[in-house]
Amino acid sequence: MAKISINLATGSLQQEELIVGIDLGTTNSLVAFINPEKQPQAINDTGKGLLVPSVVHFNEHGDAVVGNEAKEYLTTDPANTIFSVKRLLGRSYQDVAGHQDLFSYKIIDDNTDALVKIRAANRFYTPIELSAEILKELKHRAEHALKTPVNRAVITVPAYFNDSQRQATRDAGKLAGLDVLRIVNEPTAASLAYGIGLDPQEQKTIAVYDLGGGTFDVSILSIQNGIFEVLSTNGDTFLGGDDFDRAIVDYWIEKNQIDRASLQANQMLTQSLRLQAETAKKALSRQNLYNEKLGDIWCTLDKQTFEELIAPKVERTLDSCRKALVDAGLSPDQINDVILVGGSTRTPYVKNKVAELFGKTPQDHINPDEVVALGAAIQADVLAGNRSDILLLDVTPLSLGIETMGGLMDVIISRNSKIPTRAGRQYTTSVDGQVNMKISVYQGERDLVKENRKLAEFELKGIPAMPAGLPKVDVNFILNADGILTVQAIELRSGTKQEIEVKPSYGLTDDAVEQMLIDSVTHAKQDVEQRMVIEARGEGEQLAYTAERFLEKNGLYLQPEEIAQTQSLIAKLRESLQSADKDVILKDTDALNEYTRPFAERIMDIAISSAMKGKKIDE
Numbered sequence: 001m002a003k004i005s006i007n008l009a010t011g012s013l014q015q016e017e018l019i020v021g022i023d024l025g026t027t028n029s030l031v032a033f034i035n036p037e038k039q040p041q042a043i044n045d046t047g048k049g050l051l052v053p054s055v056v057h058f059n060e061h062g063d064a065v066v067g068n069e070a071k072e073y074l075t076t077d078p079a080n081t082i083f084s085v086k087r088l089l090g091r092s093y094q095d096v097a098g099h100q101d102l103f104s105y106k107i108i109d110d111n112t113d114a115l116v117k118i119r120a121a122n123r124f125y126t127p128i129e130l131s132a133e134i135l136k137e138l139k140h141r142a143e144h145a146l147k148t149p150v151n152r153a154v155i156t157v158p159a160y161f162n163d164s165q166r167q168a169t170r171d172a173g174k175l176a177g178l179d180v181l182r183i184v185n186e187p188t189a190a191s192l193a194y195g196i197g198l199d200p201q202e203q204k205t206i207a208v209y210d211l212g213g214g215t216f217d218v219s220i221l222s223i224q225n226g227i228f229e230v231l232s233t234n235g236d237t238f239l240g241g242d243d244f245d246r247a248i249v250d251y252w253i254e255k256n257q258i259d260r261a262s263l264q265a266n267q268m269l270t271q272s273l274r275l276q277a278e279t280a281k282k283a284l285s286r287q288n289l290y291n292e293k294l295g296d297i298w299c300t301l302d303k304q305t306f307e308e309l310i311a312p313k314v315e316r317t318l319d320s321c322r323k324a325l326v327d328a329g330l331s332p333d334q335i336n337d338v339i340l341v342g343g344s345t346r347t348p349y350v351k352n353k354v355a356e357l358f359g360k361t362p363q364d365h366i367n368p369d370e371v372v373a374l375g376a377a378i379q380a381d382v383l384a385g386n387r388s389d390i391l392l393l394d395v396t397p398l399s400l401g402i403e404t405m406g407g408l409m410d411v412i413i414s415r416n417s418k419i420p421t422r423a424g425r426q427y428t429t430s431v432d433g434q435v436n437m438k439i440s441v442y443q444g445e446r447d448l449v450k451e452n453r454k455l456a457e458f459e460l461k462g463i464p465a466m467p468a469g470l471p472k473v474d475v476n477f478i479l480n481a482d483g484i485l486t487v488q489a490i491e492l493r494s495g496t497k498q499e500i501e502v503k504p505s506y507g508l509t510d511d512a513v514e515q516m517l518i519d520s521v522t523h524a525k526q527d528v529e530q531r532m533v534i535e536a537r538g539e540g541e542q543l544a545y546t547a548e549r550f551l552e553k554n555g556l557y558l559q560p561e562e563i564a565q566t567q568s569l570i571a572k573l574r575e576s577l578q579s580a581d582k583d584v585i586l587k588d589t590d591a592l593n594e595y596t597r598p599f600a601e602r603i604m605d606i607a608i609s610s611a612m613k614g615k616k617i618d619e
Contacts, residue, residue: 019152019181019384020142021189021376024131024169026086026240027213027343028369029054031138031153032377033146034386040193040374045141051369052141056133057081058121066137074275078267080120084214084242085134088116088127089168117586124586126532128172135176151521153178154380156372158210159185159219159233167411174445174524181383183414186210187219188228189375190341193366197223204336205231207324209354209362210372211317212342214240218321220328220335232327234320239313241281241344247309248277248301256297273297281306285346307349314353321357338362343369396421400477400485403440403449405430406534412477415445424476430542433465437473439489441502445520447527456502460489463496529582536582540589544573547596554603562599569595 021032021040028051035041042050048068057070058080064070073081117124135155142150155178157169166183173180187208191197196204203224210217217235221228252273253260263270276299280290288303325332338354340362345351354362366374381387396419401411404427413423429437437460444452463471472492479485488499520527547570555563573588 018146018148018150019154019380020150021373021378021380022135022138022153022155023186023189023370023373023376024086024134024155024157024172025054025212025372026084026215027054027242028052029134029138030370030373031142032370032373033142034377034381040377040381042370042373043142043145045145048141052134052137053083054085054134055081055083056085056130058123060121062121062123064133066133075268075271078271082118082120082125082130085118085127085130087214087237088118089131089165089172119590123583124590128168128175128528129532131169131172132175135172135178139176139178151177151179152181152380154182154184154376154383155180156184156186156189156376158215158217158235158237159187159230160217160235160237167414170414171447171528174520175528177521177524179518179521182379184376184379185219185230186341186372187217187221187230187233187339189372189379190339191221191223191228191375192378193371193375194337194339194363196337196339197226197228200226205330205334206337206339207321207335207358208339208341209317209321209345210235210341211344211350212240213344214238214242216240216317216320216342218317218324220324220330231330232324234324234327236316236320239316240342241278243313244281244310244344244347245274245277247313248280248306249273251301251305251309252277252297252299255300258297269295273299281347285348310347310349314350317350318353318357321354332358335360339371340364340368341371396479398443399445400441400443400455400479402475402487403442405538407449408531408534409442409444409447409449409452412475413479417479420478420480422476422478424474427473427475428469429463429466429471429473430468432468434468434471435463435465436461437463437489439475439487439498441485441487441500446523447531451519451523451527455485456487456500458487458489458498458500460491460496460498462494463491464494466493532582533580533585536585536589537577540573540577540585543589543592544570544577547592550596550600554599557603557606558599566592566596566599 018033020043023030023032030042030050030052032040032042044050052067053071055067055070055074057065057073057077070081074083117126118130119125139150139153153173155169155173157166161169169183170180187210190208190210191206196202196206204222206221206223208219208221210219215235215237216239217233219233220231222231223229252258253263272294276292276294280292280299280301283290284301284303284306289301291298291300293299325335335358338358338360340351340354345354345364345368351362351364378387396413396415396417399409399411399415400413401409404410410425412425413421417423427437439458439460440449440454441456442449442452443455446452460473463473474490474492476488476490477485478488485502486499487502488497490497547566551558551563551566558566569588569592573585573592576584576588579585
């Protein structure tokens, strides 16, 4: 694909071609660009501050406010104020089931592998939609501050983010009206901000310790000839500054002898305590005692106690560092530089422990809140064609994927992925006894396959006849250095295998590729809305089908009124499946799921009890 140059050195930004760098964070997000002095700079729009709190509030009409204004509703309207959405990106209900108490808003849990949804203001939102609201705010602030349209961006993600989480981030960008040119690993961006890797002659091995609000990760990188290679990564997606706050809140609850059950029912007080704990944590980075009162609750904490409270959590981060070193086959003294990223690294105790482990003073002279966004801006400058001192490896110009239920495009290799590369996903059957599976391969950026280019199609035959959902089919895409794609499908239980070779770039000119990218942004909102309706229908149809089979098999164990109510809810769901309103479909799906859940648990208890009857347990 042809690169388009942008001359920022003169200070004249060509209107539609500015590329910004975005750090989409758990607690705060921000946007940066390369200024006329060729330096990365975070954008502060009309004095609102560099950081945009990653908080979204919905009023009763479903209108969203983002950032500082939304943060004010955390205590006054917690059920409709969403925070830490990054922890939910690309995750299923089951992934977050054990962490529901971290959130004051309603996460819909139907005990399946479907992606999580959040209920607010009588609507159902995906983390993609919520992240898009934050990205829209960043886009708006950048456009207002720079007085130029912003349509292209580089967005950063943690190095450990999987394909689903990366694709969710890309989709959020599209929904916000951004052409996401590259998803960049946060540690790579942080390295660029420190100038590491800008000199092609430089060879270094570095560790990036990134402790944010909701997540922790450590990455060991080898940097040589301008090429960044992640040697190892480790971390915890549910460990961060939020957990420091939580430890403080727990301490105050114990000291003030607050009843936890009553606190659970009072989300406003819970949020107020959480925000007070955040203030205390920041204060104890520069003073030895924090002493404030929240109503009748004394919020007192000294520095030593604070450090004792967070010590086990910091130790968990150090364990991750040790594991990452082992995986990279390195000892701490082989690390040339340690870089601190994330607001939580401002805590002196954290800095000291990291220094002890690696035997060197970590680098933190760049604001740890800004460092990732600044690095993303440098990467954006490279993509704009303004720098030739960093080597960009060859990449695939458009996303590659397969058609799934409802004519959706499921991306397996995202565009701008380095090649050669290999990626895969696991699929299953949707109909009982299905013995063949058609694999249709597409290239493009639209959510519906009919808008993308079909590259190939083949059929995986000989799948053993099993109930829907039991077969496991691995679909692997192998893209070599010449851009030749091999698609391979294997049914794991039987070993049935089929593969085909395609040339994904054949017949596509640079102009055609550019047009497909423009179309993906132009139609982003419409595409995502269609995708969500299709996914909601698929989820609803599956539940209705399962509920009907459940009644057939287990009707003897149910009361007549339970059967009647279940049938009524199934009928209502089937009626709503005909509509194009995802919220109506999801509401009826959720109602049927909530009503039938106790029945499933009851039947399970009966089955266990029958299995145990007459059996003596050995003493």
